[in-house]
Amino acid sequence: MLGLFFILFAGLAVGCAISLVVQRNPLYSAISLIGVFIALACLYVTLAAPFIAAVQVIVYAGAIMVLVVFVIMLLNVEEEERRPLRLRSLIPIALMLASVLFAEAVFIIYFVQANPATPTRNVSDVGLTSSIGGGLFTTYLLPFEVTSILLLMAIVGAITLARTGGLLSPRAAVVPGDVVLAKEMLDREKYIDVLTPVSAHTTKEAKDLLGIEDEGQSPKT
Amino acid sequence: MDELKHLGLLMLGILVAFTVVMTLVAYTVLAERRVLGFIQGRLGPNRVGPGGFLQPLADLLKFIFKEDIVPDKSTRFVYFLAPIIATVAALMTMVVYPFGPDVNLPLLGTVRMVITRFDVALLYVLGVTSVGVYGIALAGWSSNNKYSLMGGLRSAAQMISYELALGLGLIGVVLQSGTLDLQSIVEQQAGHLGISGWNLIWVQPLGFIIYLIAAIAETNRVPFDLPEAETELVAGFHTEYSAMKFALFFLAEYVNMFTVSMLATTLFLGGWNGPFVHKLPWLGVFYFLGKVVLFLFLYIWLRGTLPRFRFDQLMTFGWKYLVPAAMVNIVLTATLQWLGAFDYLAGFLKTQTGWGG
Numbered sequence: 284m285l286g287l288f289f290i291l292f293a294g295l296a297v298g299c300a301i302s303l304v305v306q307r308n309p310l311y312s313a314i315s316l317i318g319v320f321i322a323l324a325c326l327y328v329t330l331a332a333p334f335i336a337a338v339q340v341i342v343y344a345g346a347i348m349v350l351v352v353f354v355i356m357l358l359n360v361e362e363e364e365r366r367p368l369r370l371r372s373l374i375p376i377a378l379m380l381a382s383v384l385f386a387e388a389v390f391i392i393y394f395v396q397a398n399p400a401t402p403t404r405n406v407s408d409v410g411l412t413s414s415i416g417g418g419l420f421t422t423y424l425l426p427f428e429v430t431s432i433l434l435l436m437a438i439v440g441a442i443t444l445a446r447t448g449g450l451l452s453p454r455a456a457v458v459p460g461d462v463v464l465a466k467e468m469l470d471r472e473k474y475i476d477v478l479t480p481v482s483a484h485t486t487k488e489a490k491d492l493l494g495i496e497d498e499g500q501s502p503k504t
Numbered sequence: 505m506d507e508l509k510h511l512g513l514l515m516l517g518i519l520v521a522f523t524v525v526m527t528l529v530a531y532t533v534l535a536e537r538r539v540l541g542f543i544q545g546r547l548g549p550n551r552v553g554p555g556g557f558l559q560p561l562a563d564l565l566k567f568i569f570k571e572d573i574v575p576d577k578s579t580r581f582v583y584f585l586a587p588i589i590a591t592v593a594a595l596m597t598m599v600v601y602p603f604g605p606d607v608n609l610p611l612l613g614t615v616r617m618v619i620t621r622f623d624v625a626l627l628y629v630l631g632v633t634s635v636g637v638y639g640i641a642l643a644g645w646s647s648n649n650k651y652s653l654m655g656g657l658r659s660a661a662q663m664i665s666y667e668l669a670l671g672l673g674l675i676g677v678v679l680q681s682g683t684l685d686l687q688s689i690v691e692q693q694a695g696h697l698g699i700s701g702w703n704l705i706w707v708q709p710l711g712f713i714i715y716l717i718a719a720i721a722e723t724n725r726v727p728f729d730l731p732e733a734e735t736e737l738v739a740g741f742h743t744e745y746s747a748m749k750f751a752l753f754f755l756a757e758y759v760n761m762f763t764v765s766m767l768a769t770t771l772f773l774g775g776w777n778g779p780f781v782h783k784l785p786w787l788g789v790f791y792f793l794g795k796v797v798l799f800l801f802l803y804i805w806l807r808g809t810l811p812r813f814r815f816d817q818l819m820t821f822g823w824k825y826l827v828p829a830a831m832v833n834i835v836l837t838a839t840l841q842w843l844g845a846f847d848y849l850a851g852f853l854k855t856q857t858g859w860g861g
Binding site: 412 | 581582632634642
């Protein structure tokens with residue numbers, strides 16, 4: 284029974300992975316990747332690790348890939364064009380690396396079958412939520428906290444990078460969601476970054492409204 | 505052989521649960537139209553069958569026989585895939601909800617009223633729900649219509665934002681019960697007469713309100729129904745869908761309503777707990793479905809009462825009020841639990857009133 288499920292989901296995972304690489308449309312690739320994640324989650328369930336399976340679906344399939352799909356949709360990425368291979372010299376190296384990987388897999392299967400492991404403790408408990416939680420907050424507390432600080436740094440870094448210039452500039456003092464009235468926008472000291480420099484396309488009426496002097500042109504009549 | 509028998513029983517259980525739930529969902533649609541009619545001082549559909557009783561059947565037939573129009577230049581495969589994802593993701597959560605306690609039936613012996621029971625049932629529900637977003641986002645994209653695309657992104661953004669508040673709102677309950685298994689969470693809420701132990705009453709009022717608001721937004725219902733605001737914005741992700749494919753989205757929406765109501769019942773209203781359940785276990789099923797129907801009525805009531813949010817109000821409310829409130833709830837629950845306040849309360853109730861679990 285378990286073997287049947289393994290073949291089903293492993294086949295699904297491999298099929299989706301191949302489709303991920305072969306597809307030309309980036310959105311189809313993204314959908315294939317979601318398929319891979321879900322198939323992997325199902326494999327985790329058969330390996331008695333339901334918590335990892337659930338987290339795999341929530342985090343990868345449910346959160347990260349949604350953002351990827353969003354970006355692809357918003358940017359409207361064109362279909363990828365097949366260009367002739369330029370670095371032909373890399374093909375033998377790729378083949379070699381692939382064969383090493385394959386040999387590794389064969390060796391592991393052989394090794395596992397030659398030395399059937401005898402579990403030292405009850406393995407069915409390892410994948411349960413309580414044992415994972417207990418491990419994270421006792422034995423592996425330091426790595427866990429370090430990881431959380433790393434993630435915090437990533438968030439702060441992303442915000443810092445996104446906050447330079449434009450509406451999000453610190454000087455602009457406008458955050459998304461704030462209602463900025465056009466009248467307030469005229470307060471040039473406060474929203475200096477919002478008002479882009481006067482360009483060749485700025486109409487005379489707009490300049491009048493903003494109180495910008497027409498330079499190099501005849502003074503107002 | 506045993507495995508086959510087990511599998512057969514599972515399939516039977518799924519069949520029964522789906523039939524019951526789908527029937528209830530179909531009649532929710534009818535009830536919605538009738539109750540809305542009542543609220544707005546009109547009759548609602550009452551022509552098909554006695555009192556409009558066969559209206560869901562008529563609606564279904566209409567959906568089946570309508571012409572199925574596929575927009576030219578749509579992305580075919582994804583266009584067909586999207587309603588399937590939405591429906592499957594909506595239906596898949598059905599298998600983990602405990603509909604009742606173990607029941608002794610004449611021929612079958614002891615029957616468990618939950619299709620499958622496992623360690624991370626709550627996380628499973630959240631995970632499958634989060635996959636449902638793809639149905640909407642892909643539907644909007646594949647229709648090759650800018651209104652559909654904008655509508656799809658709008659709905660997906662809303663669902664992602666409120667999913668966070670929804671999940672955080674549930675953590676309080678998880679902290680208290682110390683398990684993610686829905687059946688044990690229900691069993692812990694037994695209490696006096698099956699009522700005094702409900703999480704809602706004593707311990708998680710804030711979590712319940714947060715969950716309820718987030719769940720209404722998550723299912724795209726009034727007052728958060730921007731995804732289908734056909735009076736103000738173009739309907740959105742399902743603009744280009746017709747006939748049975750539209751019916752699938754429609755079905756997914758109502759099944760989602762049903763599942764979030766079931767989750768609310770399970771986590772906050774004591775699931776199948778109620779008076780005399782210990783003597784007559786099959787009463788539990790009726791209590792459970794009755795509580796779910798109460799939630800569905802609340803949905804319809806809200807739809808007849810409230811106006812719609814603006815999109816920026818929706819986002820502001822979700823991120824600036826709901827998420828911080830959920831975090832406060834988590835900290836508060838953890839602190840009170842650490843101080844032993846809940847145990848003290850339970851002991852107090854038991855000694856003073858004879859209540860308690």
